[in-house]
Amino acid sequence: xxxxxxxxxxxxxxxxxxxxxxxxxxxxxxxxxxxxxxxxxxxxxxxxxxxxxxxxxxxxxxxxxxxxxxxxxxxxxxxxxxxxxxxxxxxxxxxxxxxxxxxxxxxxxxxxxxxxxxxxxxxxxxxxxxxxxxxxxxxxxxxxxxxxxxxxxxxxxxxxxxxxxxxxxxxxxxxxxxxxxxxxxxxxxxxxxxxxxxxxxxxxxxxxxxxxxxxxxxxxxxxxxxxxxxxxxxxxxxxxxxxxxxxxxxxxxxxxx
Numbered sequence: 101x102x103x104x105x106x107x108x109x110x111x112x113x114x115x116x117x118x119x120x121x122x123x124x125x126x127x128x129x130x131x132x133x134x135x136x137x138x139x140x141x142x143x144x145x146x147x148x149x150x151x152x153x154x155x156x157x158x159x160x161x162x163x164x165x166x167x168x169x170x171x172x173x174x175x176x177x178x179x180x181x182x183x184x185x186x187x188x189x190x191x192x193x194x195x196x197x198x199x200x201x202x203x204x205x206x207x208x209x210x211x212x213x214x215x216x217x218x219x220x221x222x223x224x225x226x227x228x229x230x231x232x233x234x235x236x237x238x239x240x241x242x243x244x245x246x247x248x249x250x251x252x253x254x255x256x257x258x259x260x261x262x263x264x265x266x267x268x269x270x271x272x273x274x275x276x277x278x279x280x281x282x283x284x285x286x287x288x289x290x291x292x293x294x295x296x297x298x299x300x301x302x303x304x305x306x307x308x309x310x311x312x313x314x315x316x317x318x319x320x321x322x323x324x325x326x327x328x329x330x331x332x333x334x335x336x337x338x339x340x341x342x343x344x345x346x347x348x349x350x351x352x353x354x355x356x357x
Contacts, residue, residue, distance in 0.1 A: 103143050105145040105146075106147060107305065108127035109127075110305050111147055121313075123141075128157045130156060130342070145312055146182060148178055149182075159186060160332070167325055173308050196235075197212065213263040228297070232297065235298035238251065239291070240288050247284075
């Protein structure tokens with residue numbers, strides 16, 4: 101039984117391997133699920149994915165993978181978004197972020213968006229996801245470090261920040277300029293210093309890996325679907341581009357060796 105997982109800034113491959121015996125790949129981009137699905141794995145897990153400057157993983161390729169009998173799981177970041185959109189077709193979503201998107205409590209993609217370093221730096225996060233800021237503020241409120249009104253105000257300020265600027269120093273500085281009381285900010289700083297930030301995405305990613313491990317042991321059968329996959333022009337475009345990119349990569353690697 102072979103499993104593949106796309107991850108990056110949310111969860112390192114090293115940490116992931118301690119939870120699941122799988123092949124861990126970089127964040128997913130358009131065409132990657134199709135290329136992995138051609139290897140006929142038992143399941144594919146999606147945590148992180150590229151966007152903005154790189155075409156995002158297509159719904160169509162996830163549907164194609166499932167039509168080939170492959171189980172597909174998603175959580176935490178891009179995986180949570182796609183799982184919420186494709187749950188009706190059989191994609192399995194895991195975790196609080198997925199649940200919030202499925203329920204409609206969260207709607208905007210920027211809730212999970214972050215900036216991160218390069219592959220050479222192991223995709224080290226350089227900003228904080230809004231879902232993680234929300235989780236930290238909720239934990240601070242539950243601990244009595246800040247009040248409910250302060251939590252709502254800080255969430256609103258965080259949401260207004262452009263996603264690459266989301267981090268606690270900028271959040272605190274912006275809140276101070278907006279007139280949030282120093283005792284509120286001091287309370288949040290003290291909470292974070294004592295308890296740390298809540299990394300909701302990482303927790304969801306680990307939960308997905310455990311779900312994959314347990315469910316694939318109990319259900320190693322191929323994925324069964326009740327719908328028909330349509331071979332559209334858009335799908336052919338995605339498929340051809342992925343194959344051309346893969347062929348170029350193989351040729352390039354051969355000459356590198």
